Amino acid sequence: MTDTTISEASKDRFLTLEMALILIGVAGLILAPFYFYPVFLMKVLCFALFACAFNLLLGYTGILSFGHAAFFGGAAYFTAHAVKEWGFSPELGILVGVAGATVLGLVIGFFAIRRQGIYSTMITLALAQMFSFFCLQASFTHGEDGIQGVPRGYLFGFIDLNQPLSMYFFVLAVFLIGMFIIWRIINSPFGMILKSVRENENRAISLGYSVARYKLAAFVMSAALTGLAGGLKAIVFQFATLTDVSWQMSGEVVLMTLLGGIGTLVGPIFGAALIATLENYLATSEFPVTVITGIIFMVCVLVFRRGIIGEFYASRFGKKLQGRSEN
Template sequence: MTDTTVSPGRKSKFLNLEMLLILIGVAALILAPFHFYPVFLMKVLCFGLFACAFNLLLGYTGILSFGHAAFFGGAAYFTAHSVKEWGFPPELGILLGVFGATILGLIIGFFAIRRQGIYSTMITLALSQMFFFFCLQASFTKGEDGIQGVPRGKLLGFIDLNDPLNMYFFVLAVFLIGVFIIWRIINSPFGMILKSVRENENRAISLGYSVARYKLAAFVMSAALTGLAGGLKAIVFQFATLTDVSWQMSGEVVLMTLLGGIGTLVGPIVGAGFITALENYLATSEFPVTVITGIIFMVCVLVFRRGIIGELYASRFGKKLESSSGH
């Protein structure tokens, strides 16, 4: 696979630019529910966190997974079932979803990291499809009907999440916490080792690092954060279905990440927002959404391989913003 990431040196140069974009984005998200449909915004936030978690594995570790739908959809099922059938409060249901996704990530990652390249990717796809068929047959998932009518409940026992604004700001808080965790991971010594593994795995091994352990740790962290997005999505939309665990969902998050910019913190969020808005706009039209997304994917790969944010960083405009922000 062609490396489309931004080099580590360039990333450090554009740190101020990325922080500027983050601050502008946070301010916009706080004001957004007063001007846009909150449910649509919550969907963008859920998939934005999903894409960021996936980017932790692909953009910073160099592992391409086609099985992340298992973590996203699995967490959605675990959360939905525990909240609806067991009466768990929403925050505990989401934590259970994260725990379930973490276990799945440990199992799938254990097998996937033992191979490299396309073989590793195919293992993630195969195990994800096995989980899909498990969800199709298992009694607690309700088969093709899925788990519907999941109550949002009350956060901490007193904040009514049936109120759209309460639900939105809860989702926004979880989204920001998730993105902050990812930022801390990639800017820690652990994150530096992950980047070295991505750039030159053999050299990392020669330096004495246990590459397999670091890969597995990154895989599990990515799965857990993906589960956070999946559990949150189940509470927002009050259902979990087979669509959440299908291979198309795994392909969609790859597209979001590529479109926004692999190896950037903001890029996957932008890509998720673009694809979600496009699907929402085309939902009422007769034009097939898959055709449009396929065309976007080809254009992204052929024309701007760094993604939207990656190209912004590399452009003259990005360099001017970077220099004006303190360098």
């Protein structure tokens, strides 16, 4: 057999294994609420989608944003207000949140992409802090009290989301749809251009691509998917507060992505699950959760510089699975 044939066979084996792992993962998520607390699982899914949406911007476009809490928390506020005050159904409320996050992404991205590196990052942080102050002062957000008692209602008019299993499978469906959208984006010609911008922006410009438009499009897509996670979170927990738009929330999603692995599809999911689990099971302990997460982050930076899943892909075993080994 030729090297090309061996490489194609290895690639086919990897794709088969990857598909099998995806099916096993989906099956596990379907069975999970029968063995674990559904609300905790829904929290993991919401933050996993949030981290994957953020990774679309950082991992595949190379833009670091410290303002993604504006999209997450903004969508939570918009959804909560639309459902509680306007009487919207949960699916329409989430769409309102996504629309609001998309507009915010267009505005913040318009200014952020005009600079590079730390300057772009600081613009996202500054604008997100301005939005956080707006949420504190605006009447519809109810200030420090937030919007509480958001009704879950009925999905499509007949599915009672007050039932934990119904709510869980709705969240799971939205999560899988969001992940499919992200997978489709990064494996499309558009996604290939985003990766080229990340690797060498000047070369992408020399090839004739309007880099600013692609970066803005990626920013808006990431914001919209983040809004999907934020709106979903508001329905699950039935409230939206200033914590959702705080800079700590932006830092938390960065931590999730770095722990799991930047530029990997599964990495942010793993990172979000790890952080959510630590916060859940250490919340009642005397040891501060932030100290534990800080220690894990330092270990990850020192030992797993590509993130846990990223290091696995970069290992010899991971390269063999992907058909990229020297043999």
